[in-house]
Amino acid sequence: MRKFLLASISLLTVVTLLAACGPKPTEAPTEAPAELSVEDCPKPEVFCVGLVTDVGKIDDKSFNQSTWEGVKKAEAELGALVQYIETTDSKDYAKNIAQFADAGFDVIVTVGFALGEATQEAGRQYPDVKFIGVDQFQAPGSEVPNVVGLIFPEDQSGFLAGALAALMSESGKVGAVLGTDAVPPVWRFGEGYRAGAHYINPDIEVTTVYHNDVGFDKTFTDPEWGKTTALSMIDKGVDVIFGAGGKTGNGALLGCAERGVMAIGVDDDQYYTVPEAQKVLLTSAMKLLTPGTFELIKMAKEGNFPGGGNYVGAVGLAPYHEFEDKIPAEVKAKIEEIDQALKDGTLETGVPPAKPE
C-alpha cells in the first residue's frame, strides 16, 4: 500500500510539473500585446469569433475547413480571437452554439444546412450576438435580424463545369463523382453539372454517381471509393469527370490523374489543393466559402452586418492553369457567355433549391 501511495504521489508530481510548465508561448510576444483568452471575450474591445462545425471535423479539407480558413483570416487581419467546436452528434448543435454565446463571443459561424434551425433559435435567444449560417437559406418570412445565411448558387457553378465538360469531351460521355445527395449543395452541384452538359449537347451522356452507402458522416471522406468509381467511369469511355464531395471527390481527381483523363475540381481552386492532379485539371467549379465567411465577419466588425436575410457568396470557374492554351478560344468564349447569362439571369439552370421527393 505504501508503494502504491508513493507511486501515485510521484505520478501526481509529474502532472503538476507538466502543468507548471504550462502551454508554450507559440508566437513571439513582441507584436501581440497580450495573449487573449476566451475569458476576455465579454469585454467590448475584444472581438471574438467562434465556429461550430456540422457533424464532421474541422480538418475535413471541405466545407468545414474552408469556412474555418475564412475565420482564421479574420484572426490575421481583424485581430479577432477565434475558436472552434466540432460537433459529434446533431443533438448537441444548440449546446455547442451556446458554449460560444455564453462566453460573450461577438460572431458565431455555424457550418452546414443541418444547423439552420439551431442557429435561428440561438439568434432569437442571443439577440446581441451575430450569427453567420453557412449554406443556411433564410426563407422569406422567417428571418432573424441578427442571423445571416451565407448561400451559394452551386447549381450555376456546376452548370458552368458541365458546359465546359461537354465542350471538351470527345467521347460524348461525361461523369461526376459526388458525395451524398442528401446534402443539398452537393445535389445542386451535380444537377447543375448535368443541366450544363445537356445545355451544350442534349444527346450527351451524363453519369452522376453519389456516395450514399457508408453513412452520412463518411460520405465526404472516402477517397478510395471516389477513385474506384472514377476509374470505373473511365473504363466505360467517360473522358471528363467532375469530382465534387470533399475528399471523396478528390479521390476521383486522383483517379483521373492516374489515367490522364480531364478532371474538374470543386469548391476551391483545386489546382492548389490536389497538386497531384494538376496535369489533368481543367478547372474547378468554385464556391468561395473562405472569402464569403471573412467578408461577413468583417461586416459584423464594421457594423454593417447584413442580418435578417441571405448573403449570396461568389461562385464561378477557377483559372484553367495548364489548360490555358489547350482549351480552344471559342470554348472559352462560350463559357464566358454562359457565365454572363447566368449572372444577369437571362439563363437559368432549372435546378430547384433542394432535391424534389
Place this chain on the structure above:
Amino acid sequence: MDWRRFGFIALIILVLIGVVVMVGATQVSPTVIVVSMLATTISVATPLTLGALSGIYCERAGVVNIGIEGMMLASAFFGWFGAIYLNTILKVAPMPSLLLGVVAAILTGGLLGLLHAVLSVTYKVDQIIGGTVINILAIGITGFLNRQLFFEKGSIFGGEVPHAPGVLPRFHIPLLADLPLVGRVFEQQPIAVSAVVLVLVTHFVLFYTRWGLRTRAVGEHPRAADTVGINVARMRYANVIIGGLIAGLAGAYFTLESVPSFEPLMTNGRGFISLAAMIFGNWSPFGAWASALVFGAAQALQINLQFFREQIPPQWAFLQQAYIVGLVPYLLTMVILTGIIGKTTPPAADGQPYEK
C-alpha cells in the same frame, strides 16, 4: 480446400457481372463492362483479402481479433506519415519513401499485433477487449496526430498540406497483361498483387508446413499441442504478430497504393467486413479471398448500377434509388451466407486463453 464453396462464390460473381452486362449492354460493350467490373472488384477486395488473412493467422492460432479495423487505420496513417516525412523533410526520393512508408505501415500493424498478443496471451485479457482497445485507440491516435501534424500551424509541415510522394506504380504482370481485351485487369499495383500471393502462401503455410500444423493444433486443441511439446504461448504470439503485419499491409493499401492522402476514419468499417469475409470463408485463405471478391463484385455492381441508372428497365425502377442499391452488397452477403453457405466452423479453441 473447400472447392464447392469456392466454385459457388465464383458463380455468384459471374451472376453479378452478368446482371450489369445485361443492363448496360445497349450502351457499352460487354467486354468493357466485364473488365471494368473486374478491376473494381479487385481493388475493393484487396484490403478485405488482406484483412481477412490477418484474421486467419490470429484465429487459426486461437486468438480472436476484432481489432483489424484499428490496425488498418493506424497503419494507413503511419505508413502515409512515414512516406511524407521521408519525402518532404528528409528529401528522400519518392519511390524509396513510398516503399519505406509501406514498411512503416507493416511495422505499425505488427506492433499493434504485439499489443494484442500481450493482452490476450500474456495477460489473458478477454480477446474481444484487446481488439476493441485497438480499434478505439487507433481512431483516437490517428485523429489526434492527423490534426496536430497536418492541420495546426507550427506543426512540422507548417500547417500546409505537404505534397505526397504519389502512390505505388502499376506494373504489367508479364504475359497476363498482354492478353487482348482483359489485359488491363492484370496491370496491377504491388499490394493488390501481394494480396493474391499471400493467399497462396497462407494456404501453403497453414496446410502444408509444420508451422501451419502447429498453428492449427494450438487453435484447435491447445492442451494436446502443449503435451506434445508445442509452446502454445509462443505460437500464438508469432501468429498474432504476423496477422498484425498483414493488417499493416492492408492499411498501406489505403494511403500508399489507392490514394495519396489520409483521412480520419478512412477505413470506413472495412476491417469489420474483412472479419465477415474471414468467417464467411470458413477461416480458410481461399474461402476468405473468394468472399472478399464477392463483396468487391457487389460493390462494383452498386457503382455500375448507378452508372447505368437510365438503362434500368422500369419494372426494376427501385434499383435507381441510390440507397436501395447501396444496401444490395450487404443484403446479398447475408442471403448467400445464411441461405446457401450456412454454418461455418471456427477453430475449436478460438477466443479462449490457454492456461496450463
Place this chain on the structure above:
Amino acid sequence: MSISADESVPTTKAKVLKTLKSAINAVLIPLLAVFTALVIGALIIKAAGGGPLDAYKGLFQGALGSLKALSETTVWATPYIFAGLAVALAFKGGLFNIGAEGQLALGAVAAAWVGYALPDVLGVTLPAVIHVPLAVGAGMLAGAIWGAIPGWLKARTGGHEVINTIMMNYIALNMTSFLLNGPMKDPNPLNVVARTPGIAESARIPPVFPGLRFHWGFILALLVTGIVWWVLWKTTLGFEIRTVGANPDAARYAGVSVSRTIVVTMTLSGLLAGLAGAIEVTALNYRHELGFSVGYGFDAIAIALLGKVHPLGVVLAALLFGAMRNGATRMQFLTQIPVDVISVIQALILLFVAADAIIRWIYRIRAREERVVLTRGWGG
C-alpha cells in the same frame, strides 16, 4: 466457552476486513485505471503543446461542473446505458451483437414514425398515455426484430451473428438514409435536412425540469438496468441465457433449448438497443435526424466490456463515457485540443481495467487470482 469467544471475535473481524478489502479492491483498480489513463492522456496533450490541467479543467467543468453540465452528462449517458445493456446481455448469452448501431437507428425511425404519422393514419388524436408507450414500443419492436433476425438465422442455419449483425448495420443505415431522405422526410418546404417531421405533442415525454435537457429516459434507463439484472439472475430465462452463454453443450444436456435461447437473447438485445433509439426520439430530440446516433453501437461494445458485462457496471461505464464525451466540448472550447484525445483516454481506461495486472504491477497491489469470462469469442 472462552475459547469459542476468543475465536469468533477475530473471525468476524477478519470477515469484515476481508469484505472491506475486496470492496476497496473492486473500486480501487478501476479508479487507478482511470487515473493512469488520464496521466498518459496528459502526457499526450502536453506533447501536443497543450496545457493538460486546463484541458482537464475544461473536461471536468463540461462534464460535472454545473447543474447544466451534469444534466448534459446524463443526456449522453442514457443511450449508452441502453445500448451497453443490449451488448452486455448478448455477451451473457455467448453472442456478439455488433449490430446495436443498426438496431438503435431503426428503433429511432420506428418511434419517430409512430410519433408523427400514426394519429393521421388512424385519423384519431391519441392521448399521451397511449401515444408515448406506442411510440416507445414501436422502437423497441423494430430493434427487437432487427436483433431477432440474426438470432433466428444463427439458430436456424448457423449463419454467424457477427457477420449478420455487421451486414444488418449497413442495411439499416441505408434504409434509414432512404426513409429520411424520401418517404419520411419532413415535408415542410423550408426543410432541406434529412429528418422526419417533429413528433406529435402527445408522443413527447416532457422534460423533468424546465431549462434542463435531463429527461425521464435516464430514469427509465436505471429502471431497465434493474430489470435486466433481475431477468438475468432471478428468472429461469436469465438462467438459460447465462447457461447457454457459459456452455451450450451443458445447457443442451440440462434440457435447455439452445436455439430458442439464442433467438430470445438476440431479440432482447435488439429490443434494448431499439429502446435507446426510441427514447432519444420521444424524450429528447422529438424527431429523428441523420447525423444522430453516429457510433453509439460501437461505443456500446466498449461500455459493455468496461462494465464487465454486468448491468451495474454498464451504468457506471456509460456514465463515465457520457461524462467524457460531454465534457469534451468544453475542453475543446477552452483549449482547442482535438476531441480525439478522449478516444485515446477511453481506450486506455478499457485497457487498464481489462488488463488489471498492468495496474497492479504499476502500483504494486497484490494480485487476486480470479478471472471472469466475459465473452466467448466466436465459438459455436
